[in-house]
Structure formats: C-alpha cells, structure tokens
Amino acid sequence: MNSLTVYLFVALLLFCIGLFGLLQRRSLIGMLISIELMLNAAAINFLAFNRFLAPDPAVGQILVLFVMGIAAAEAAIALSLILALFRRLRSINIEQAHDLRG
C-alpha cells in the first residue's frame, strides 16, 4: 500500500467500473453516478502522483479541490437538465429522448 502502482491500479479499476456503468445504464441519473465514480478515480490519481512523485505536495491537493468544484457544478447542471427532461418526457430513460433523431 506504499507504492504508486497500487494506487494507480485502484484508480484504474474504479475508472473502468465507472466507464462500464456509463456505457451500460439507460437511466440518466445512473449515468451521472458513473461519471462521479470516474471523476473520483481521476482525483485518486492526482493525489497518488502528488504523494509519490510531485515536488510540492500542495499542488496536487489544489488540483483535486478544483476537480471537486467542477464536479459540483456538473452535478447541479446535470440534475436540473434531468428534471427538465423528466417534465417533458415523463421518463429519464435516454432511449426515450430521441426527438432530434433524423
């Protein structure tokens, strides 16, 4: 547990679970949950490099704070879009949202 590779593989596995969920779910909220998992995998990577390689331990932590801020903004926008889409379609299944299909 004190080597960079262990943390990189943990983050990689978490990212791949998130990717699997993102591709396989049809509920928009389920896809949002998978995206949060992938963002967290990226944050683990930042902190692992910060702990084992980086010259200044503060920089990686600041980057993770920025990732959290962006994730909060993204969640707010995504949830409001989901609510607007639900009001329109009475469903949050993305396969129902095909109004723009040619």
Next chain:
Amino acid sequence: MTPVMAHYIRPEVIAYACFGLVLLLVFAGALIAVIPKNIIYNVFGLATSLIGVAGLFIFLGSEFLAMMEVLIYVGAIAIAIVFAIMLSQPMHLQIPPRWRPKVIFSLVVSAVVFVSFGVLVAHTDWQAAAVRGGSWQVRRLGELLLTRYELAFELISLVLLVAIIGAIITAAALGRAQAGREEEEA
C-alpha cells in the same frame, strides 16, 4: 496479551487491514453504484464508494481532502441526486429489460481500457521529482489558492455561480413554461 496476539496486533498489520477495508468499501460501493437496477441502491453505493475514496485520501496523506470529499460528495452531491430521484420519481416508471449485447459491449470496452492502461501503468518507470519537500499543511493550500492559483480559484467560483443560476433556470423556469404549454394544449 499472548505472543500470538501480539504478533497480529502490530501497527503495520492494522494499517494493512484498514487499507483492505477501504478498498472493499471503494469497490463494493462502485459495483453497487453500477449494477443494480434500483436507482436508490445506486446512490447508496455511490456514497459508500466515495467514503472509501476519502479513506484512500487519508492513506495518501491528505486529511483535508478526505474531509472535503465526505462534505462535498457524500454530503452535497449524493443528497442532490437523492432529491432529483424524488422529484423525477423514476421508481414508479416501467423499466424495459436490459439489452444484453449492450451490456456485453460495455464490458468489453471497459476491459480493453483496463488492460491497455494497466499495461501502460505497469511498464512505465515513474521518476520522482529531484527535489521533493514542502508543507502538507492546510495553511499552505490557502496561501497558494490566494497567490499562485488565485485566477483559477476565482474562475471556479464564477463557474459554480453560473452553473447554479443555469440549473435554477433550466429546472424551474423552462420546466414550468413547458408544463404550462402542455396544459394549454391539453
């Protein structure tokens, strides 16, 4: 304490046990967040997984970010998702069964990504920076956020403000207008 017990209650053994527990939280939570069809289980799985990630942050030396992770992700984002679930009531809707080829395709894609990045990670010779040091204190984070990273810090605040105003407009104003138009049509 018997010698056998003393053998097992060493600091490093306890640390490994805690690390295993944290990994269990992360991956069990992530699998619960992705696989069950009931969306409420998914949210609780996400919260479990994020608490595990906060534990990993402590192992990586940043207690401050572990607290922020619990506060922002578990406390705010997971709760916001629960609110969205209550407002859009996906529990009462009929869910069509999963399309099996899609699941298999997703498994294959994520497995390919895992193997390719795994080979990359395993075969890279990571070099630590020549000069390493500096402070892990939160005080240093605050100083850097208000000096070197001030522009990015202010931009993030602006992005959050715009995102929240945009969220209110899309969720409340546009949704109401749409619902009103549908009532007029009906």
